[in-house]
Amino acid sequence: MSLLKNVGTIGSLTMVSRVAGMAREMIFSRVLGANEVTDAWFQALIIPNVFRRLFAEGAFSAAFVPMFSKRLHSGKGGAENMEAARTFSQDVISVFVPVLIALTAIFEIAMPGVIWLLADKPVDPTSFDYSVDFARIMFPYIFLVSIVTLLTGMLNSVSRFGPGASFPIILNLVLIGTLLYVETTGLGVEAMGYIVAWAVPAAGVLQLGWLVYWAHVEGFRPRWITRPRLTPEVKRLGIIALPAAIGGGAYQINTLLQVYFLNQLDGSTVSWMNYADRLNQLPLGIIGIALSTAILPSLSKFIGAKDDAGAARIQSNAIELGMLLTIPAAVALAICSEAFITIIFQGGRFTMEDAAMSGRILAILVLGLPAYVLVKVLVPSFYARSDTKTPVYAAFAALAVFIGFNVAFLQRFGVEGVAAASAIGAWLNAAILYTVLRLRGYYRADWALIGRVARQLIAAAAMGVALYYAQDYLADYYAAGLFARLVAVGALVGCAGIVYFAVAFAIGAVSRDRLKAYTKKRVPEAS
Numbered sequence: 001m002s003l004l005k006n007v008g009t010i011g012s013l014t015m016v017s018r019v020a021g022m023a024r025e026m027i028f029s030r031v032l033g034a035n036e037v038t039d040a041w042f043q044a045l046i047i048p049n050v051f052r053r054l055f056a057e058g059a060f061s062a063a064f065v066p067m068f069s070k071r072l073h074s075g076k077g078g079a080e081n082m083e084a085a086r087t088f089s090q091d092v093i094s095v096f097v098p099v100l101i102a103l104t105a106i107f108e109i110a111m112p113g114v115i116w117l118l119a120d121k122p123v124d125p126t127s128f129d130y131s132v133d134f135a136r137i138m139f140p141y142i143f144l145v146s147i148v149t150l151l152t153g154m155l156n157s158v159s160r161f162g163p164g165a166s167f168p169i170i171l172n173l174v175l176i177g178t179l180l181y182v183e184t185t186g187l188g189v190e191a192m193g194y195i196v197a198w199a200v201p202a203a204g205v206l207q208l209g210w211l212v213y214w215a216h217v218e219g220f221r222p223r224w225i226t227r228p229r230l231t232p233e234v235k236r237l238g239i240i241a242l243p244a245a246i247g248g249g250a251y252q253i254n255t256l257l258q259v260y261f262l263n264q265l266d267g268s269t270v271s272w273m274n275y276a277d278r279l280n281q282l283p284l285g286i287i288g289i290a291l292s293t294a295i296l297p298s299l300s301k302f303i304g305a306k307d308d309a310g311a312a313r314i315q316s317n318a319i320e321l322g323m324l325l326t327i328p329a330a331v332a333l334a335i336c337s338e339a340f341i342t343i344i345f346q347g348g349r350f351t352m353e354d355a356a357m358s359g360r361i362l363a364i365l366v367l368g369l370p371a372y373v374l375v376k377v378l379v380p381s382f383y384a385r386s387d388t389k390t391p392v393y394a395a396f397a398a399l400a401v402f403i404g405f406n407v408a409f410l411q412r413f414g415v416e417g418v419a420a421a422s423a424i425g426a427w428l429n430a431a432i433l434y435t436v437l438r439l440r441g442y443y444r445a446d447w448a449l450i451g452r453v454a455r456q457l458i459a460a461a462a463m464g465v466a467l468y469y470a471q472d473y474l475a476d477y478y479a480a481g482l483f484a485r486l487v488a489v490g491a492l493v494g495c496a497g498i499v500y501f502a503v504a505f506a507i508g509a510v511s512r513d514r515l516k517a518y519t520k521k522r523v524p525e526a527s
Helices: 003-032 036-073 079-119 125-138 141-157 162-183 189-217 232-263 269-304 308-335 337-345 352-383 389-439 447-473 482-507 512-518
Strands: none
Touching: 003 036, 003 162, 003 189, 003 269, 003 337, 036 079, 036 125, 036 141, 036 189, 036 232, 036 269, 079 125, 079 141, 079 232, 125 189, 141 162, 141 189, 162 189, 232 269, 232 389, 269 308, 269 337, 269 352, 269 389, 308 337, 308 352, 308 447, 308 482, 337 352, 337 482, 352 389, 447 482
């Protein structure tokens, strides 16, 4: 496997989505700022997104795609297989659509109770109304994007990956266009919030239209309103999806509980956390998700062939490459947190005080970034061995620590404590996964790897010192015009890259031989 090539390909595709999302947030911060309206807006968007990730993109996709692909690619082939796949998907749709409609209706009616549970404290009636209204407007998006996910699974099964990979861009483009429009209207923040909220389901309609078109191109023309057919295969789909939903629950419960704890604090905490997490998620998505996706097939191949040495080699190289890129990203974001937040988000209604608060949150949040990437890199070792339970146990242990820390220290440490609890939970999650792998004899980091990671830390520390002093010289550029901000971020990133890799090469944290090794189809054992 060419690890560097695969990670680069997947990471670059992820980068397009992340950059589009970053552009959306940059405009959002300037147009709407950080206030009770944006707190309500972000909270309202989180609710359908949690259900989307938990059921549509998580449990349902994990169960539906293998069953659909089996019908499409097994048996006699040709038209008979296509017909079997169509019949199965139609049966699923006949049950899936009514369930989604019912779920949407229940939440539309119960939304005041849902918002009250997330707040669990006396709230301003106006702020409460914003939250309920925005959530009711945006929640139907789960219905639309769930159908999109089903169609994406069907298209991926026939190797048509483009439509499914590109549909998230539609949401970002629609929101960017809407934000730019409302800024010209002269409306107040409240009215603009409502218009931007309606843009979410509107984007969902466009996303659905995009996927329906490509489904028709590939010969899939499902009927959306039919009598429900609860066949044995549809029941089996539900039985498979339920454990997957429970397994993914820890991460989504964490997201909702984070909103709950943030709502107990004064200030625009939900908005501040959202902007900070945007920068935290950028390297996680590009590095962690890309590595996780890239190594699973190779790990499965080596483990299936009982080549433990090959599997360990892949695991070590993934950890080394992940830390090589993540550790400097975490240090740079921690040292220059307020500078980066100011450069990217400050302006318009997003004040310098908002930037300072988001910067303080980011500085703590990124302390868990290497752990998040390690989790992404270690989990495939369990999946490749058909063990989906252990990562779930580790995730729930991290969730328990997150809850306990906030219950004990929320009022003492405030929003920074919520960020710290997330970082601590991530490190516990990574530690549990590694410990289990080592105890079971599946994987043990050798001293060569530990030595290189230690040298990466030294190089990152040198980079951090350079950034600490360099950022003061550029302070006048952070809140200036666009060109000045680009100069500032370019100078900071350039300084970080030059110092880090210069020191890393000098002390052996990375070498040309190691970089060449990542590009070979079969990476030689580390020395």
